[in-house]
C-alpha cells in the first residue's frame with residue numbers, strides 16, 4: 419500500500435440525507451470531499467419509507483408536535499432542541515420541495531399534501547412520497563450534488579480513523595484534522611486533511627442480527643469518534659422497529675409504520691388483535707411499546723412472528739398508498755390486500771450517538787456530527803416516528819451555518835504521518851472475520867435486545883471483551899479490508915451499547931430491564947455519557 423494525501427476545506431463522511439444536504443449548503447463556502455462507503459446513492463436514508471414529520475396542516479400546531487416528541491422520548495429529550503427542530507421543520511421541507519422533491523398529494527385534492535400518521539403522533543403530519551420517501555429525497559440530493567464541481571465524491575472509500583493533532587491556537591488541545599480512508603478499489607489508505615470534518619455516517623443497527631437497515635450501518639462514525647476521544651451519549655437506546663417482513667428470503671425489508679397509521683392491526687397468528695392490552699393508543703402506540711408487546715406475545719405463544727393486517731382497507735387504496743411494500747411482498751408470494759403480513763421487530767435506529775451541541779459541534783474541535791450518528795437531544799429515550807429525516811435536515815442546516823462561519827479562520831494543515839501498514843501481510847483467514855461478525859450480532863440480539871437483564875448484559879460484556887482483543891490483534895497484524903474495519907467498529911459500538919445499558923439501572927423508553935422494570939427519575943433522568951481520553955484497545 420502507498421499513501422496519498424488529499425486536502426480539502428470540508429471532509430464529509432457519509433452520503434445520506436445529512437451528508438448530502440450539508441454538502442449542498444456549504445458548497446459555495448469551500449471545497450468538499452465527500453467520502454462514501456459504496457455508491458453515493460446507498461445509505462439508510464434511501465430506505466426510509468414513512469416520511470418526514472412537520473407541522474404543515476393548519477389544524478396542527480408546533481406545540482402538539484413538540485408534545486408528541488417529548489412524550490415518545492420518555493423524559494430524556496432536550497426540550498430546547500425539540501423546539502428548535504419542530505419550529506425549523508416547515509422551512510426545511512420547503513427547501514426540499516424547491517430542490518424538486520415530490521411529496522404525495524391527496525387524491526381528492528391535488529393542491530394539498532397527503533399527510534400520513536404513524537405511532538406516537540396525535541395527528542396526521544408526516545409528509546411522504548408514497549412509501550419510498552427516502553429514495554425520492556436521496557435521488558434529488560444526489561442529482562444536485564453530482565452537478566456541483568466543488569463536491570468531489572469518493573465512492574467505495576471507507577474511513578478508518580479520524581486524524582487529530584494538537585492545536586497551538588487552542589493551548590495544544592487536540593483538533594480533528596481529517597481522516598485516514600481506505601480506497602476499497604485501489605486497496606490503499608489515503609490521508610484526507612480538512613479544515614472541518616463532518617461525520618454523517620448514519621447509525622449502528624447492523625450490530626444486531628436482525629435489522630431493517632442496509633449493510634452500511636456498522637456504527638463507523640460512533641466508533642471512530644469514540645476512539646478519538648469524543649463524548650458518546652445514550653447508546654443503550656437502540657430502537658427496534660416493530661414490523662419488518664418475516665420471510666426466509668427477505669433481508670431487512672421494513673413494513674412502514676404508516677401501515678398501522680392507515681389502520682393496520684397487529685394480530686397473533688391465531689388472529690387475535692393484541693395492542694389494546696398494551697397501550698391506550700392501541701396499534702398507534704409508540705415503537706418501544708409496540709416492539710415490546712410483539713416480543714411478549716411471541717414469548718407467550720412460542721411463535722416466530724405476528725401478523726400485520728390491513729386487508730380491511732380497499733385494495734386500490736393499499737396499492738396506491740403502499741406501492742413499494744405491495745410490490746415487494748408480492749415477490750415473496752404475499753398479496754397484502756388479501757393476506758395479513760408476517761412481521762417481527764428488528765433493530766432500526768440508534769437514538770444515541772456522538773454528542774453534539776445545537777450547531778452540530780462534537781466535544782472534539784473541528785469535528786461535527788449530523789444525522790443518525792449524532793446525539794442531539796431530540797429523541798431522548800425513544801424516537802418519535804419520522805422525526806429522523808427531519809433531524810438530519812435541521813442539523814445539516816445548523817452545522818452548515820457554523821461551518822460557513824468557521825471556514826474564515828485560517829488553519830494550516832498539520833504534518834501527519836501516512837497510515838502505518840507495519841509488517842502487515844495479506845489476510846488469509848477471512849473465516850475469522852465472518853465468524854466474529856456473526857457472533858457479535860447474534861449475542862447482541864440474544865442478550866442486549868428488546869428485553870435485557872443484568873445477567874444477560876454481563877454475559878455479553880465478557881464475550882465482547884474477548885472478541886475485541888482477538889479482532890484487535892488481527893487488525894494490527896494484517897492488511898485492513900472494509901470487512902475488518904466494519905468488524906472492529908461493530909465490536910466497539912456493541913461494547914458502547916452494553917456499557918451504557920449496564921449503567922442504566924431502570925427501564926425507560928427503549929431500554930427495558932427485567933431487573934429494574936420501573937422508571938427511576940430521581941437517579942436516571944439523565945443522559946448516559948461514555949468517553950475515553952486516550953483510546954486503549956482491550
Ligand code: SIN
Pocket residue numbers: 466467468469673674675676767802803804805806
Ligand atoms: C417507517 O416507515 O416505519 C420508518 C419511519 C421511521 O423510522 O421514522
